[in-house]
Amino acid sequence: MKGLYLDDKRNPYDKELVVVRDFKEFVEHIEKKGIPEYISFDHDLHPEHYSKYMFYSQVEPYNALYDHFNYPTGLHAAMWLCKLLKSESGDFPICNVHSANPIGSSNIFWELSNFYVSCGKNLDMITKNKILHT
Numbered sequence: 001m002k003g004l005y006l007d008d009k010r011n012p013y014d015k016e017l018v019v020v021r022d023f024k025e026f027v028e029h030i031e032k033k034g035i036p037e038y039i040s041f042d043h044d045l046h047p048e049h050y051s052k053y054m055f056y057s058q059v060e061p062y063n064a065l066y067d068h069f070n071y072p073t074g075l076h077a078a079m080w081l082c083k084l085l086k087s088e089s090g091d092f093p094i095c096n097v098h099s100a101n102p103i104g105s106s107n108i109f110w111e112l113s114n115f116y117v118s119c120g121k122n123l124d125m126i127t128k129n130k131i132l133h134t
Helices: 023-033 047-056 062-068 074-087 102-118
Strands: 003-006 017-020 038-041 094-097 126-128
Touching (some): 003 023, 074 102, 102 126
Parallel strands (some): 003 038
């Protein structure tokens, strides 16, 4: 299975997955190679995502922080993918969210789920927190 694993630190058990470490690599890989059959998403892709989440999670809703990030998160990658899928005809990838950030993980999962449902796709194509890392 041709697939992509978006994570800044971890590596997948499945050695056939291509690892991309940030939003830029994610976009570049898909623009160059096309949409893979499978994508697994991490949410926090830069140290600022960890520190801002830890500091502000008690002060304001986490969703309010997305506008303050200098570096895109896995949610931004999922949103970019949905926009791309909307503009292209072709197969939708099977997606997994493996992030350890519970709020970020849910945000990615719901972004993908809402998009897939709006396109008439089966939600069985999206899983949450399937362990694929070492």
